[in-house]
Amino acid sequence: MKTIMIHEMPDHVGETVRIGAWIANKRSSGKIAFLQLRDGSGFVQGVVVKEVVGEEIFAKAKSIHQETSLYVTAEVTEDERSSFGVELQVKDIEIIHEAVDYPITPKEHGTEFLMDHRHLWLRSRKQHAIMKIRDEIIRSTYEFFHINGFVKIDPPILTGSSPEGTSELFHTKYFDEDAYLSQSGQLYLEAAAMALGKVFSFGPTFRAEKSKTRRHLIEFWMIEPEMAFVQHAESLEVQEQYVAHIVQSVLQNCPLELERLGRDLSKLEKIQAPFPRITYDDAIKFLHEKGFDDIVWGDDFGAPHETAIAENYDMPVFITHYPTGIKPFYMQPHPDRDDVVLCADLIAPEGYGEIIGGSERIYDYEMMKQRIQEHNLDESAYEWYLDICKFGAVPHSGFGLGLERTVAWISGVEHVRETIPFPRLLNRLYP
Template sequence: MKKIMIKDMPSFIGETVKIGAWLANKRSSGKIAFLQLRDGSGFVQGVVVKEEVGEELFAVAKSMTQETSMYITGEVKADERSTFGCELNVTGIEIIHAAEDFPITPKEHGTEFLMDNRHLWLRSRKQHAIMKIRNEIIRATYEFFNDRGFTKMDPPILTGSAPEGTSELFHTKYFDEDAYLSQSGQLYMEAAAMALGKVFSFGPTFRAEKSKTRRHLIEFWMIEPEMAFVEHEESLEVQEQYVEHIVQSVLKNCKLDLERLGRDTSKLENIKAPFPRISYDDAIKFLHEQGFDDIEWGDDFGAPHETAIANAYDKPVFITCYPTGIKPFYMQPHPERDDVVLCADLIAPEGYGEIIGGSERIYDYNLLKSRLEEHQLSMDAYAWYLELRKQGSVPHSGFGLGLERTVAWISGTEHIRETIPFPRLLNRLYP
């Protein structure tokens, strides 16, 4: 008898197999018990027929508590009614551990209760599907950049300065120096790009922003590519190709997970490059036409503004060339205007907001030095970053994609807290 995983069962129709599983749920109908089984790779129904297994085994099946662990054996049978395509006709059960009063039952629970029990909530079908989609986005990310000659690099998490010059940083002591948890690996990736040409990082970042919106986390993961000899428009092409790749990969490899979440996949099937572009200037005009009188040229967009712009398109949309005053110091000025920079934010459809921020970087030494001075940033802290512009500087561009916001959009999950295994929120550090 072969021990297999649930995900592989469709390849074993007609064979007797053994799986290690937990009992997600159960119901009985007279002399038949239906066991909803999971093993981390998937879910399957186990059918226990009293006449076939006898009184003793049937009693075991009926008395098992939710989340009891077991080894279970049976014949894999085709089941056209199941989206999975098969079920297990159970012939044997070996209980490993009987779970005690599992707190998350099939009834409705409040959000705070579920968050307090996040370590157990992850076992649910919905959370399992979201984590599988998250994993597929990560897998497809490595595939995309590896296939295009990028080198994975790992910037430090502890830094001595803020990449974007903001105050929303987590401070700590680094022996006798001040240090901060990283907001972004971008500056270090620029140095890496000068060495290796095309690089990308994937790691945790931290923002001490006291926000409670459904789009914000305190700790989140970023994919940050950086490319030497690549200018603004070329970078936009890479961004839209990357987003198309991860969306189409999820559609191809996570069909059951999307179905379990009730995701409208027709909206995802349309995500193909190229993506529409609208300038910041035109976006302001559009918002005024839509009745948004609360925003003027020079203001940053809020969630309602981004949603209104996104709703005008059926794909992600680039908003390009923001005012210099609301963007970080390192962005390259527009060649024909000194009031805007060569940058873009990519806004996801369906109200999910910004998923990518990117720009061409300043590569002129004197201009970057003056920008550091304008922002009153420490010349000592940024000396190494400025020196990159003295040692064979070249035009270069990069961007950062927020993983959790992207997972939320692709999976159709309303709140970002469900898109990371153990979310860190303004008032939550447990579990």
């Protein structure tokens, strides 16, 4: 007898198969019991008929507890009501481990309770769908960059310097030296781009930012490409093509998960390059017209400002050319203005905020050295980085996409804490 997984069942209609599964839920009615089974690949209903399986197996089916693990032998039959188009006519049940008093029951639970039981909450239908969408975004990310000639590079997590200063970094001792958990692999990727042309990384980053908003995590994952001989405008094209690619991949490969989350597909179907662009200058004017009198030129945008701008579009929107004073030291100045830099933030629609930050990078040695000094950074710690400008410098650009915010937007989840398997928040290091 063939042992299969739930997602394979449409290929085995009419066959008797065996699956390993857990009981997600159950109900019974007279002489029929309905078992909601899950195995990680999907959910399916198992129908247990007393006169078919006999008294012993039927009694087992009626008394079985939520999250009990078991092997089920059953015939796969067609069922149009099922998400996979099939259900199981159960013939035998073999219990592996009986779960008793499973803490997450089919009722409302508070957020803190669910976060305390995150290791079990992951088993729910909603969390299963979010994790599958996250996986598809990661898969399609590798697909996009490899198709377009990028090489995967793994920058270090322990660093002796920071691309954006050390005020929000986690400090540790590296034997007799100071070290920090990485907030970005960018500087190392710039070095790699000078060797390999187009590179990208995918890995964890850490921000010691004491924020409790629905958009923030202490530990999160970033996709960071860097591209030699690519200037600001070309980088924007790569960004919009990449975002459109991952959205369309999720639509194509995760229809059941999006349906389970109740996502409005029409909002995702229109996500196609090119994306609209608005300068920082025009964004300030727009916000003043909308009644945001509190913000002045030179201020960074907060969540309400980004949301107001995004609501004017039904697509992700680039805000370009931010003031020099509110951006990191490495960004290339505008060729005609010394008060703004060649950069852009990509703001997701529907109030999800910034999902990408990127810029053209400075490649003039003297200018880079000056900027490091102006930002009061330890020049000796950046000596290796200055070598990028000293030896064969070229125009180059890059960006970073925050995975969790992107998962939240595409899946329609309100808070990023549900978009990572085990979130690290300001007051949460458990489980």
